[in-house]
Amino acid sequence: MSKQKIVLTMSLLLLLTAACNLSPQAAPATQDPGAIDTMVAQTVAASGGQIPTEDPANGQDDGGDDQQPTAETLPTDTPQPSDTPEPTATPEPTNTQEPPPSAIDALNLGSPDASYGFNGAGTFYTYTSPNDKVEIKDGTLQFTINDAIGYTIWSFSALELEDYYFEINVIMPADCVGKDRGGIIFGTPPGETDNGANFQVSCDGHYRLFIYDGVNTINLVNWTESSEIEVGPNKVNRLGVLHKDNKISLYMNGIKLDTITDDTYTGIGRIGVNMGVDDHDNITMRFDDAAYWTSIP
Numbered sequence: 001m002s003k004q005k006i007v008l009t010m011s012l013l014l015l016l017t018a019a020c021n022l023s024p025q026a027a028p029a030t031q032d033p034g035a036i037d038t039m040v041a042q043t044v045a046a047s048g049g050q051i052p053t054e055d056p057a058n059g060q061d062d063g064g065d066d067q068q069p070t071a072e073t074l075p076t077d078t079p080q081p082s083d084t085p086e087p088t089a090t091p092e093p094t095n096t097q098e099p100p101p102s103a104i105d106a107l108n109l110g111s112p113d114a115s116y117g118f119n120g121a122g123t124f125y126t127y128t129s130p131n132d133k134v135e136i137k138d139g140t141l142q143f144t145i146n147d148a149i150g151y152t153i154w155s156f157s158a159l160e161l162e163d164y165y166f167e168i169n170v171i172m173p174a175d176c177v178g179k180d181r182g183g184i185i186f187g188t189p190p191g192e193t194d195n196g197a198n199f200q201v202s203c204d205g206h207y208r209l210f211i212y213d214g215v216n217t218i219n220l221v222n223w224t225e226s227s228e229i230e231v232g233p234n235k236v237n238r239l240g241v242l243h244k245d246n247k248i249s250l251y252m253n254g255i256k257l258d259t260i261t262d263d264t265y266t267g268i269g270r271i272g273v274n275m276g277v278d279d280h281d282n283i284t285m286r287f288d289d290a291a292y293w294t295s296i297p
C-alpha cells in the first residue's frame with residue numbers, strides 16, 4: 001500500500017498577515033548567465049510578521065545540456081524583500097482550447113486523492129521578491145520573472161508524498177520563445193528547498209529531466225523533441241510524473257514519454273512547480289488544475 005503525507009498545518013495559516021493569502025515561500029531561483037559554472041545559493045526571507053521562509057537555492061540553468069556547476073556559497077545574512085514593481089501585463093490567450101488529455105485513463109487511476117483549481121489560496125506557496133513573484137491570480141498559479149538573464153524559479157506545495165502520480169497544466173507565456181520552460185519539481189526531501197528532480201517542457205516542443213542535488217546538475221534526459229507537445233505561445237501541456245520507488249515515468253498530454261531508473265530520490269518527497277527563461281523580462285507562465293493520486297500501479 002502506498003503512503004502519503006499531506007502537510008497542511010493550520011497553525012501556520014494563523015501567522016499570515018493581512019497583506020498576503022499565503023506566506024512567501026522559499027522559492028528557489030536559478031540564475032544562469034551564459035556558460036558560468038557556479039551554483040550560488042541565496043536566501044529570500046519573509047518580511048516581519050510573516051511565517052519564516054525556507055532557504056531557496058540559486059544556480060546555473062541555461063536550458064542547455066550537461067551542465068556541470070562547481071561550487072555553492074551561502075550568504076550569512078537574510079535580505080528583506082523590497083517592493084516589486086508590477087510586471088508588464090501578459091496578454092490572455094485569444095482562443096479557447098480543449099483541456100489537454102490526462103494519463104489517468106491509461107493508468108486506470110480513477111478519482112484523484114486531491115485536486116487544485118487555483119481559485120483561491122491553497123496548498124502552493126506564493127511569494128514576491130524584487131525580480132520575480134509567484135501568485136494565485138485569475139484562477140491560475142502564476143510565475144512572473146521581471147528581470148531575467150537565464151533565470152529559473154520554483155515554489156513548493158505543502159504536499160509531501162512517497163509513491164504517487166502528479167499532474168498539472170503548464171500554460172506557456174504569450175511571448176514565449178525557444179527554451180522558455182516550465183514544469184514539475186519533485187522528490188525533494190522534507191524540509192529542503194535547494195534540490196530535486198525537474199521535469200520541464202519548453203516553448204519549442206522539447207522536454208527534459210534533470211536533477212539538481214544542491215551542488216551538481218545531472219541530466220537524466222537531455223532536451224528531447226516530442227510530437228506529443230503542443231508547441232508555441234499560449235499552448236497548454238499537461239505534465240505528469242509517476243514516481244514509485246526508484247522509477248520515474250514522464251507523461252505528456254496523456255502519453256508516456258519515458259521511464260527512468262534513478263536512486264537519488266526515494267521515499268517521501270516534496271512537490272512543486274518551476275519556470276525558467278533565458279533572456280527576456282516581464283514574462284508570466286501559468287499553472288492550473290493540479291491533481292495527485294497515491295493508489296498507483
